[in-house]
Amino acid sequence: MAYQALYRKWRPQTFDDMVGQSAVTHTLKNAISNQKTSHAYLFTGPRGTGKTSAAKVFAKAINCPNQRNGEPCNECEICKGITNGTIGDVIEIDAASNNGVEEIRDIRDKARYAPTQAEYKIYIIDEVHMLSTGAFNALLKTLEEPPQKVIFILATTEPHKIPATIISRTQRFDFRRITSQEIIDRLAYILDQEGIEYEADALSVVARCANGGMRDALSLLDQMISFGDGKVTFEEAIQVSGSLTDDLMIDFVADLQAQKAEEALESLQQLFKMGKEASRLVEEWLEFARDLLVAKQSGEAVGRSERFLQFKDEVDASFLYRFVEALNQTQQEMRFTTKPTISLEVLTIKMAQPQTGATPRAIEAPSSEEVEQLQQQLAQLRQQMAALMQGGSVPSSKPAPPKPVAKAPKASFKPNVAAVNKILMEATKEDIEKVRDLWGDLLSCLTPQQRALMNQAQPVAAGPNGFVMQFMYEHICGLAETTVGFHEEVQGHLERLGGYSGTFVGVTSEQWQQIRSDFVLERKKNKEGEAVSHVTEAPVVEESISEEEQEFKQKVQDTIELFGEEFVQIEE
Numbered sequence: 001m002a003y004q005a006l007y008r009k010w011r012p013q014t015f016d017d018m019v020g021q022s023a024v025t026h027t028l029k030n031a032i033s034n035q036k037t038s039h040a041y042l043f044t045g046p047r048g049t050g051k052t053s054a055a056k057v058f059a060k061a062i063n064c065p066n067q068r069n070g071e072p073c074n075e076c077e078i079c080k081g082i083t084n085g086t087i088g089d090v091i092e093i094d095a096a097s098n099n100g101v102e103e104i105r106d107i108r109d110k111a112r113y114a115p116t117q118a119e120y121k122i123y124i125i126d127e128v129h130m131l132s133t134g135a136f137n138a139l140l141k142t143l144e145e146p147p148q149k150v151i152f153i154l155a156t157t158e159p160h161k162i163p164a165t166i167i168s169r170t171q172r173f174d175f176r177r178i179t180s181q182e183i184i185d186r187l188a189y190i191l192d193q194e195g196i197e198y199e200a201d202a203l204s205v206v207a208r209c210a211n212g213g214m215r216d217a218l219s220l221l222d223q224m225i226s227f228g229d230g231k232v233t234f235e236e237a238i239q240v241s242g243s244l245t246d247d248l249m250i251d252f253v254a255d256l257q258a259q260k261a262e263e264a265l266e267s268l269q270q271l272f273k274m275g276k277e278a279s280r281l282v283e284e285w286l287e288f289a290r291d292l293l294v295a296k297q298s299g300e301a302v303g304r305s306e307r308f309l310q311f312k313d314e315v316d317a318s319f320l321y322r323f324v325e326a327l328n329q330t331q332q333e334m335r336f337t338t339k340p341t342i343s344l345e346v347l348t349i350k351m352a353q354p355q356t357g358a359t360p361r362a363i364e365a366p367s368s369e370e371v372e373q374l375q376q377q378l379a380q381l382r383q384q385m386a387a388l389m390q391g392g393s394v395p396s397s398k399p400a401p402p403k404p405v406a407k408a409p410k411a412s413f414k415p416n417v418a419a420v421n422k423i424l425m426e427a428t429k430e431d432i433e434k435v436r437d438l439w440g441d442l443l444s445c446l447t448p449q450q451r452a453l454m455n456q457a458q459p460v461a462a463g464p465n466g467f468v469m470q471f472m473y474e475h476i477c478g479l480a481e482t483t484v485g486f487h488e489e490v491q492g493h494l495e496r497l498g499g500y501s502g503t504f505v506g507v508t509s510e511q512w513q514q515i516r517s518d519f520v521l522e523r524k525k526n527k528e529g530e531a532v533s534h535v536t537e538a539p540v541v542e543e544s545i546s547e548e549e550q551e552f553k554q555k556v557q558d559t560i561e562l563f564g565e566e567f568v569q570i571e572e
Contacts, residue, residue: 007218010190012053013083014071015061019186019214020178021050027173028054029070032061038171039146042128044159045175048213051155052092054175055124056082058153059090063118078118089118096127101134108142111150121150128154129161136163143169160445160492177212180204186214187221191232196225198232201305205237208287242280244271246305249288254311257319261352268348278340282331289320289327321475326351328478329413413478415507417515419466423505424519426463431500435459435467438498445493453480459504460512466502470512477506 012018015025031037041058043051060072060082072079081087093107107123115121125131131139143152143166154170156162184203191198202224210217220241221232228236238245248271255264271281291304295312330347334340436459443451456472457480471477480486487503494500507515 005219006190006222007215010218012050012057013060013074015054015057016071018050018054018057020182021054021175024054024173024175028058029061032058032067032070037062037151039150040143040152040170041154042159042162042167042170042172043153043155043175044172045157046177046212047157048210048215048217049175049178050214051175052124052126054173055122055153055155056090059120059122059124062120062122062151063089081117087117089115089120090122090124092124092126094127095125096130099131099135101132101138104131104135104138108138111142111147115149119149122153123150124153124155126155127157129156129158136166140165140169160489160496164496178210178214179212180207183207183210183212183214183217187217190218190221196230196232199234199237201234202232202237204304205234205241205243209241209243242276244276244281244284244288246288246308249285250307250311253285253288253315253323256323256348256351257315259352259354261349264348264352265345268344272341278344279331279334281344282327282334286324286327286331289324293317293320293324323351325413325475325478328475328482332478332482413474413481413508413511415477415511415515416505419505420468420507420515421519423463423466423468424461424516426465427461428463431462431464431502432459432467434498434500435462435494438494438500441497442490442493445497446489450486450489453483453486457506461516462502464502467504468512469504469506471506471508474508477508481506 015029018025041055043054045051057072060074060079061067061070063078063082064072064076065078066073066076074080074083078087082090085092091107093103111121111123113121140163146152152170154162154166159167159172184200184207187203187206188198188200206217206220206224209220224232224237224240227240237243248267252264252267252271255261255267291308292312292315295304295309296317326347330343334343337343439459443454446454453476456476457469459467460470461468469480471480491501491503494502
């Protein structure tokens with residue numbers, strides 16, 4: 001018999017064989033055993049998490065004459081036929097290559113005929129988001145009024161591309177990414193059954209590279225078995241996967257923290273000579289820094305070495321935060337450069353330099369002298385307030401001048417000012433109100449990780465082709481701008497929810513105030529010039545600025561009347 005790939009050989013044949021999807025499998029088993037199945041299901045989730053496998057197990061279980069507790073027996077002719085693909089009542093369709101109206105009409109017509117071998121006719125449509133608009137419309141009526149003994153199972157990795165009218169007529173099940181520990185346990189079980197020797201550290205490498213997908217993990221494991229001639233070792237796993245060892249990453253990060261730029265550059269050049277790609281290095285370092293931060297907080301480090309556990313106590317959290325921000329910025333710059341290696345060299349030199357600029361003393365406890373000084377100032381202010389209330393004169397003594405406060409370092413994230421200004425040129429109250437009305441529904445459609453990025457964000461201006469999203473924290477704004485596919489996902493949800501097709505441009509709170517003020521000033525200059533009289537007005541933004549200026553001026557005047565002009569200082 002010809003060799004069969006591991007991911008095919010060890011594809012789950014029962015719900016209990018599926019890893020990491022206990023909520024989904026438990027619900028489906030109960031529905032089958034209690035005969036409360038639906039006519040249509042939607043399986044969503046990342047690739048390799050078991051969507052198609054669950055659909056085939058479901059098809060076997062609901063048609064198996066010997067099913068027990070919602071599980072197929074895998075011994076009867078029906079189960080064997082579905083597994084081998086010889087039962088004509090279970091039809092698998094790839095929507096990527098059969099995405100037209102005619103194909104769906106053919107399915108609709110054939111669905112009217114009763115099943116011939118099994119009790120239920122099952123249609124499994126994979127990558128259903130690839131269907132055209134016309135094909136979705138042709139499928140809609142069938143899902144709304146399905147024939148007897150027909151069940152549709154739709155599988156997709158991009159549920160936001162599916163019309164809401166289709167989703168509302170299905171039972172949706174979200175398949176989550178499989179954890180590293182679950183992948184390691186499953187791989188160890190398979191290797192034990194196959195009689196193949198392995199090292200535990202090698203399985204950790206596979207789990208990290210799989211990124212939550214069991215199919216990717218099994219495919220990579222297959223490569224390692226072939227490379228190692230029937231054995232799976234840590235060194236061979238590193239070679240095949242192209243990953244970095246903990247030792248390499250620790251040496252590099254330690255040199256950066258110790259400000260050893262020359263040694264760090266030598267380590268970087270060695271990685272380039274080993275054939276490591278710049279984009280892959282950034283991803284590996286981001287994951288490494290993330291694991292260090294998590295380990296410092298919780299002490300957990302699945303699949304990491306003993307040296308990693310020691311190093312987490314040696315590295316500063318503040319350095320790791322700066323490292324992550326620098327990596328995110330470099331990753332964004334690398335998207336628009338033809339020589340990404342130069343960007344990494346600049347990053348290395350920058351991170352190995354001593355940090356300049358004063359840092360805030362917000363968490364430093366005040367000394368006894370500072371407390372006493374503040375108490376004296378407070379007493380003087382109380383005397384002055386009492387004198388003002390009685391109509392008397394204000395004491396001539398002035399409080400000690402406050403100590404100069406160090407300015408915070410400038411933000412490293414650079415917003416797309418041109419894109420923001422373009423949105424402001426077209427901004428309308430109707431568009432911003434539309435986006436704000438859809439905001440709650442948008443957050444409910446996002447994943448927990450995506451909602452975490454949006455928790456401290458809000459839309460502040462919107463036009464017909466996009467909107468400005470203000471973030472409270474700079475690193476969150478950078479993550480939102482650089483996360484692959486995040487813009488498209490937000491745009492897809494807004495278009496599906498309310499027909500708004502614009503995407504967002506991220507800015508921090510401070511950057512938004514500055515950009516908005518500069519925009520208004522530029523508009524005023526343009527209005528005064530004769531040569532630019534044709535420029536479109538932007539009354540929404542200007543009106544907002546004017547109201548804020550009036551409110552600020554009123555507050556200043558009230559403060560002067562209360563304390564006196566000599567005690568009021570206005571800072572930009």
